[in-house]
Amino acid sequence: xxxxxxxxxxxFAPPHIGSRFISRKHLLDQLRDGQRCSFVLVTGGAGFGKxxxxxxxxxxxxxxGDEVSWLSLSHDDKQLxxxxxxxxxxxxxxxxxxxxxxxxxxxxxxxxxxxxxxxHVVAATLNAAGLVQKDLYLVxxxxxxxxxxxxxxLVQKLIDHCPANLHIAIASRAAPPLLxxxxxxxxRVTEIGFGELPFNAExxxxxxxxxxxxxKLSAEEMRLIHDKTGGWPASLELMAIMLRSRPETRxxxxxxxxxxxxxxxxxxxEVVANLPPEMIDFMEQVSVCRxxxxxxxEAVTGSPDASALLRRAEEENLLMYRVEWDDRLPWYRFHxxxxxxxxxxxxxxxxxxxxALHRRASQWFAQHGLLVEAVRHAVWGGDLEFAADAIDQAxxxxxxxxxxxxxLNLLDRLPQETLFAHPRLFFLxxxxxxxxxxxxxxxxxxxxxxxxxxxxxxxxxxxxPLADAAVAMQRDDTRRCIDLLEPLHGIVSESPYLxxxxxxxxxxxxxxxxxxxxxxxxxxxxPIDPAERKNDIALVAEGSRGLLLLTEGNVxxxxxxxxxxxxxxxxVHGRRSVSASVTATxxxxxxxxxxxxxxxRELLANRARLVMQASMPPVMLNxxxxxxxxxxxxxxPEAVLTFLESxxxxxxxxxxxxxxxxMQAEQVRILLNMGQKARAGQVSxxxxxxxxxxxxxxxxxxxxPAVAAMSRARMALAGNDPHEALLxxxxxxxxxxxxxxxxxxxxxxxxxxxxxxxxKRFEDTATRLVEAVQIASRFGLLRTxxxxxxxxxxxxESVRGDTRLDExxxxxxxxxxxxxxxxEGSRPAVPLRSGAKVPAGVNLTPRELEILGLVAQAMTNKRxxxxxxxxxxxxKWNVRNILTKLNLSSRYDAMSWARKHGLIA
Numbered sequence: 001x002x003x004x005x006x007x008x009x010x011x012f013a014p015p016h017i018g019s020r021f022i023s024r025k026h027l028l029d030q031l032r033d034g035q036r037c038s039f040v041l042v043t044g045g046a047g048f049g050k051x052x053x054x055x056x057x058x059x060x061x062x063x064x065g066d067e068v069s070w071l072s073l074s075h076d077d078k079q080l081x082x083x084x085x086x087x088x089x090x091x092x093x094x095x096x097x098x099x100x101x102x103x104x105x106x107x108x109x110x111x112x113x114x115x116x117x118x119x120h121v122v123a124a125t126l127n128a129a130g131l132v133q134k135d136l137y138l139v140x141x142x143x144x145x146x147x148x149x150x151x152x153x154l155v156q157k158l159i160d161h162c163p164a165n166l167h168i169a170i171a172s173r174a175a176p177p178l179l180x181x182x183x184x185x186x187x188r189v190t191e192i193g194f195g196e197l198p199f200n201a202e203x204x205x206x207x208x209x210x211x212x213x214x215x216k217l218s219a220e221e222m223r224l225i226h227d228k229t230g231g232w233p234a235s236l237e238l239m240a241i242m243l244r245s246r247p248e249t250r251x252x253x254x255x256x257x258x259x260x261x262x263x264x265x266x267x268x269x270e271v272v273a274n275l276p277p278e279m280i281d282f283m284e285q286v287s288v289c290r291x292x293x294x295x296x297x298e299a300v301t302g303s304p305d306a307s308a309l310l311r312r313a314e315e316e317n318l319l320m321y322r323v324e325w326d327d328r329l330p331w332y333r334f335h336x337x338x339x340x341x342x343x344x345x346x347x348x349x350x351x352x353x354x355x356a357l358h359r360r361a362s363q364w365f366a367q368h369g370l371l372v373e374a375v376r377h378a379v380w381g382g383d384l385e386f387a388a389d390a391i392d393q394a395x396x397x398x399x400x401x402x403x404x405x406x407x408l409n410l411l412d413r414l415p416q417e418t419l420f421a422h423p424r425l426f427f428l429x430x431x432x433x434x435x436x437x438x439x440x441x442x443x444x445x446x447x448x449x450x451x452x453x454x455x456x457x458x459x460x461x462x463x464x465p466l467a468d469a470a471v472a473m474q475r476d477d478t479r480r481c482i483d484l485l486e487p488l489h490g491i492v493s494e495s496p497y498l499x500x501x502x503x504x505x506x507x508x509x510x511x512x513x514x515x516x517x518x519x520x521x522x523x524x525x526x527p528i529d530p531a532e533r534k535n536d537i538a539l540v541a542e543g544s545r546g547l548l549l550l551t552e553g554n555v556x557x558x559x560x561x562x563x564x565x566x567x568x569x570x571x572v573h574g575r576r577s578v579s580a581s582v583t584a585t586x587x588x589x590x591x592x593x594x595x596x597x598x599x600x601r602e603l604l605a606n607r608a609r610l611v612m613q614a615s616m617p618p619v620m621l622n623x624x625x626x627x628x629x630x631x632x633x634x635x636x637p638e639a640v641l642t643f644l645e646s647x648x649x650x651x652x653x654x655x656x657x658x659x660x661x662x663m664q665a666e667q668v669r670i671l672l673n674m675g676q677k678a679r680a681g682q683v684s685x686x687x688x689x690x691x692x693x694x695x696x697x698x699x700x701x702x703x704x705p706a707v708a709a710m711s712r713a714r715m716a717l718a719g720n721d722p723h724e725a726l727l728x729x730x731x732x733x734x735x736x737x738x739x740x741x742x743x744x745x746x747x748x749x750x751x752x753x754x755x756x757x758x759x760k761r762f763e764d765t766a767t768r769l770v771e772a773v774q775i776a777s778r779f780g781l782l783r784t785x786x787x788x789x790x791x792x793x794x795x796x797e798s799v800r801g802d803t804r805l806d807e808x809x810x811x812x813x814x815x816x817x818x819x820x821x822x823x824e825g826s827r828p829a830v831p832l833r834s835g836a837k838v839p840a841g842v843n844l845t846p847r848e849l850e851i852l853g854l855v856a857q858a859m860t861n862k863r864x865x866x867x868x869x870x871x872x873x874x875x876k877w878n879v880r881n882i883l884t885k886l887n888l889s890s891r892y893d894a895m896s897w898a899r900k901h902g903l904i905a
Contacts, residue, residue, distance in 0.1 A: 007089055014055040014070040014139070022199065022207045024053050027192055031057050034190030035135075038162040039183055040169035041176075041191045045317040045335075046270040047234020048197040050171040054139050057169075066135040069093040073140065078147035084154065087140075088121070094136045096128045118150075122157040130163035143172040144316075152177050159183070174316040194317045198231030201602065207233070209880065211240040215247055216884040218635070223605030224253055227575070230335050232319075234270075238263050267341050271319060282309045283318070283334075287342035288357045288380075290373075293329040299364040300357055355381045366390055375406050384413055392422045401536040401578040407432040420452055423460045427467065431501070434470035437614040437654055442471050462491050466498060466505075473505050476617050476658050478512040479699035481505060496532065500541035508618060511548040512700035514739040519548045536579035539569050543583040547618060550586055553742025555593040556780030562587030566603070581607045585619055589626045593743075595782040595819060598877050601630050613650065617700075620651070621659050628666055629787070634881035637670050637843055644670075658700060661690050661707045668711045672718050673789065680718070684711050706735035706744065713751050722755035729755070743784045746772045750788050753795055769799045770809075777812035785816055790846060793820030821846060839901055843885060851878045852903070856895040 031040065031053075042050045051072075058068045071090040077083045088098045098121065129136055146152065156178055159168050170176060183189045199207060204226040208217055217225070229235040242249055272280060285301045286292050298306040310332070313320050319338035323331040334342065347354055358381030366374035371390050378387035387410055391403060411419075411429050419426045426449055433442035446467050449460065469484040485506040492498040503526055510519035523545050532538040543565045549558035566587050569580035584603050591600035604626065612623035624647045632640045648663035664687040671680035691708025694701055709731040716725035729752050736744035749772035756765040773796070776785060785792055796816060799805070805813060844852065854864045861879065865872045879891065888894050 007086060011072045011074070011086060012070055012090060012093060014058055014072075014141075015051060017052070017055055017059060021052055021056070022203050022210070023056060024049070024203070026200075027053055027196065028057060028060065030192060030196075031190060032060070035061070035167065036164075037183075037190045038167060038188040039159045039180060039190075040167065041180070041189065042169070042171045042197075043173070043175050043192075043317060044194040044197040045173060045319045047232060047237075047266070048194065049199075049233040050197065051141050052233075053192070053197070054141065054169060054171055058137070058139060061135075061137055066137055067094050067132070068137045068139065070139050071141065073142045073145045075145050078145050080148045080150040080154070083146055083148065083151045084121075087154070090138060090140075091125055094129070094138060095132055096125055096136070098125050098128070118154050118157060122154070122161065125158070126161055126163055126166065129166040132165060135165050135167065137167045137169060139169045139171075141171045143170045143176055144174045146176070149177070195321060197233075199226070199233060199236065200231060201226050204229075204231055204236060207236055208240060211237070211244075213244055214887070214889055215243050215250070216880075216887075217250075218631075219601045219605045220609075221250070221253055223602070223607075227606055228253075229337060232335060232337065234266060235263060235337055238266065263337065264341065267338060271338065275318075278303075278305070279309055279312065282306065283313065284342045284346040285357055287334060287339050287346060288354065288377075289361055290339075291323055291331045291333045293331050295329060296361065296364050300360045302360075357381075359383050359386075362386060362390075372403060372406070375403065375410070379406055379409050379413075384410065385418070388414060388418055388422050388425055391428070392425050401540065403428075404432055404436065404578065408436065423449075427460050427463060430467040431470055434467060434474055435616070437474060437620075439471045439474040439654075442467065442474075446471070463488075463498065466492060466502060469505055470501075473509065473616060474654075476656055476701050477699060478509040478701075481509040481699075482513070485509065496535065497537055499526065500528075500535075500537040503541045504537075504544045504616070507544045508547055508551070508616070509699075511551045512618075512739075513698075514741075516548060516552050516740060520545070523548075533568055534572055536569070536573050536577060539565060539573070539579040540582050543569075543579075543586065546583065546586040546590070550589055550622065551618065552740055552779075553745075553775075553781060554779045555590040558586060559590040559594060559596075559780075562590060576607050576610065578610075581610045582615065582619055584608075585611055585623045585626075589622045592626050592629060593783045594780055595786065597630070597633065598874065600626065604630070612647065617656055617659060620656075621662055624659070625662065625666060629783070632670065633845065634884060636885070637674055641667055641670060657690055657694060658704050658707075661687055661704045664690075665707045665711045668714055669787075672714055677715075677718050681715060684715050687711050702735065702739070703741075706732045709735075710744070710747065710751070713755075717751065717754055717758075720758070722758040725755040726752060742775050742779050743781060746776050746781055746784045747788075749775070750785065750792055750795075754791065757795060765795065766799050766802065769795055770802055770804045773799065773805060773813050773816075774809050776816075777809040782816065782819065786819055790820070793817065796820070821850060844882065848878050848882050848885075849903075851875065852882055852894060852898055855879065855882070855891050856898045856903075858895070 034040065042054060044050050055070075058070065061068050069090045071086055073083070073086070077086060091098045140155075155168070155170075155176075159178070159180070160183075162168065180189050201223065205219075205222050208222055208225065225236070225239055229239065282297075282301055282303055282305075286297050289296060289300065292300070294307050294310055297303075297310055303309065314322065314332070319335040320332050321335070323333055333339070346357070358377040362374050362377035362381055362383060365371070365377060366386075371393060375387045375390045378384070378390060387406075391407065391410070407429060411432070419429065426445070430442050430445045430449060433439070433445060446464060449467075450464065465484045465488055469481045469488075472478070472480040472484060485502060488502060492502045503523060507519045507522050510516070510522065523541075528538050528542040533542070543562065546558040546562040546565070549555070549561070562583060565583045566580060569577060569583050573579050585608060588600045588604040588608065591597075591603060604623075608623045608627050612620050612627065614620075615623075624644075628640050628644055628647075631643065644663045644667050648660045648667075651657075651659035651663065664683050667683045668680045668687065671677075671683065687708045688711075691705040694704040697704060709728045712728040713725040713732070716722070716728060729748050732744060732748045733752075735741070736748055749768045753765045753768040753772070756762075756768060772785065775781070785796070793816075796813060797820075800813060800817065801810075850868065851864060854867060859867070861872060861875045865875045868875075879894075882894055883889065883891075886894065886897055888897060
């Protein structure tokens with residue numbers, strides 16, 4: 001026992017768990033489920049939270065009355081003597097009477113003596129442990145420092161023969177050389193590995209909220225940080241420090257990465273410093289690849305030891321993940337930030353060295369039929385002829401949306417004679433330009449193709465109308481799109497890629513003019529085989545049905561279809577892939593309309609902006625509108641107005657006047673809600689001019705006069721001129737009915753009800769409200785009504801119980817009124833002080849004001865959720881929004897603010 005006085009006491013002290021640490025609930029649940037196991041193993045790279053996880057678990061165990069002993073190892077403990085000394089001291093802290101001499105006497109002897117000493121220690125320890133009348137937990141942290149096989153044998157003996165009440169937990173950067181297969185078979189091991197340790201998106205959000213002080217990030221910014229860091233706790237900690245100390249870096253979050261000096265130092269000191277030179281050199285060379293396996297690594301690096309080095313990197317958890325893949329060899333990738341760090345180090349060797357690595361990778365990928373990656377590395381390595389040949393080959397076999405960014409990169413570099421020598425490539429270049437909002441250049445190219453290529457190549461010539469249709473779609477000319485595409489089906493059906501592209505274009509073109517039955521029949525007659533989902537354009541084609549439903553207004557069905565496709569797209573192609581981003585945009589808009597705000601916000605964060613600048617016009621429009629509406633729920637309206645104006649300018653430059661009109665209509669609505677009629681009038685005047693310009697438009701552009709008419713009606717209502725409002729709304733009503741636009745029909749009915757109510761035509765008002773509810777009920781529409789504000793809620797209350805509403809519509813109305821805060825038989829539980837007015841410039845929604853009143857009465861989030869009959873997540877989100885809008889940091893501050901401004905007693 002005297003020896004304990006010579007030991008470093010801090011090695012037996014776990015880290016302090018403060019409020020800034022995030023509870024790893026799902027991992028703790030996993031540990032709880034297996035806490036009767038003999039052995040717990042947590043492995044992961046530096047800074048992934050192994051220690052904090054076990055420290056959190058320790059607190060839970062101690063609260064349950066169990067005995068826990070903690071031991072943190074260091075480099076000094078790699079040999080048996082030091083390790084055994086601290087191990088016996090840790091065991092004694094569990095109340096197990098282990099004498100130092102039992103093991104130490106044999107340490108200087110022969111191997112046989114040591115084995116006997118070990119057996120003696122293990123037997124005495126385990127027998128003594130079995131006599132203790134409670135569960136005992138020994139936690140050994142940083143076990144990777146142990147480098148003595150005798151020490152490993154000692155631990156092996158302990159875990160092999162543990163009594164039922166003794167449990168050993170080990171945290172290590174590398175998997176220890178322990179034989180635990182038998183324990184796995186017996187169900188006596190709980191394992192948490194490298195892939196499970198990173199924070200999920202919700203944990204990242206909680207961590208940043210707790211660690212950024214007064215810096216309040218948007219959902220978009222939080223998701224961007226999560227995607228960039230991959231949930232790596234150490235890098236999140238460094239990001240938080242940087243944002244607190246240098247708030248100006250927030251404006252360039254997208255550019256931040258390994259270049260942070262703190263992160264560079266961490267990677268250099270904690271990950272790379274102790275690695276042998278051959279391992280560092282190997283990883284730097286392999287880092288030019290986004291993913292790699294043993295054969296690719298050998299081809300790129302030329303190292304005969306590639307297999308052993310890769311195996312060691314995996315065993316030591318050097319920030320490398322195994323990627324699931326249907327292949328005989330496992331694939332790997334580096335953590336994004338670590339990969340950037342390694343690639344930057346490799347770049348210091350010069351462009352020639354890096355280009356050579358890319359070219360080797362390109363050749364390997366091409367030989368194995370992985371053409372997307374073959375082209376990517378050929379372009380990066382400057383081998384443009386090879387890239388052109390590979391894309392030409394892909395056009396016949398595996399062309400997909402994954403080639404788009406590569407095509408754009410390549411097209412800017414290739415000389416025109418090379419394009420002429422590859423007619424398929426030239427044609428695909430036209431499609432690529434047209435589908436990425438570069439339709440002016442696409443038109444020039446199509447003309448060149450017709451002059452120089454088509455006459456010599458009838459196969460290409462027969463497909464040129466598809467490129468023309470793509471340009472027509474990007475110009476929002478859906479009538480021309482239909483005329484060009486209807487004769488093409490037999491021509492494009494021979495190519496899966498062209499057929500899928502054709503289905504996307506023609507399906508939406510039909511829907512845009514109200515021909516929904518034909519649009520659905522087109523997709524029904526050309527079903528997508530689930531096996532084709534590995535091709536991203538097939539997923540987009542399959543997901544285009546959701547866009548048809550959304551265009552019609554059937555958001556309930558669009559959400560049902562979209563949820564599965566987004567999950568597939570993310571799983572197969574990645575969260576920020578084109579297919580995932582496009583299908584998520586449709587699903588996010590559906591979720592918003594269904595008032596599933598948190599889900600919409602999380603779904604679209606850090607990817608909606610990928611498609612709102614350059615995609616098909618309906619996708620760009622949906623992405624921009626849902627982004628603006630989500631932002632309006634928690635951001636100052638001026639910021640949203642600025643965003644809408646910037647989008648209008650961008651769409652004006654593209655010649656997309658319908659999208660400009662929709663941006664302006666949204667601005668008018670927001671400005672009128674702010675009481676700024678003069679500014680709203682200026683925007684409405686510009687919108688009215690667009691309506692006049694397009695008064696005879698057909699196809700989807702016929703929507704422009706209808707949108708302008710809706711805004712004129714809003715202006716008339718704001719000017720107390722209900723007659724003018726009804727006159728303007730007639731044009732919108734005719735368009736919505738002709739083109740079967742359910743959301744516009746509901747909006748038009750609500751605005752007409754406002755006007756009729758002012759004219760005291762109460763029966764007509766009720767008729768319009770009933771019609772709005774019936775349509776909304778049929779398709780699941782909620783936000784279209786909720787976004788019209790409290791006045792809509794008050795009027796809808798008046799038709800509660802109307803006999804014209806069937807059971808389904810009546811239930812939908814009750815749901816709406818509950819969301820308006822007018823559920824039958826209830827009133828806001830804690831209203832703000834009678835007559836209280838929110839200070840000018842404070843943009844709190846009615847729901848936020850209601851929750852603020854409850855927060856001010858010191859209610860917990862759970863109690864608020866029960867009081868208002870809403871989800872706990874919704875309460876948390878609203879509380880965060882309140883604090884952000886008021887620039888406050890705590891619930892107590894919110895209570896004080898409300899009292900100070902006379903909103904509560």
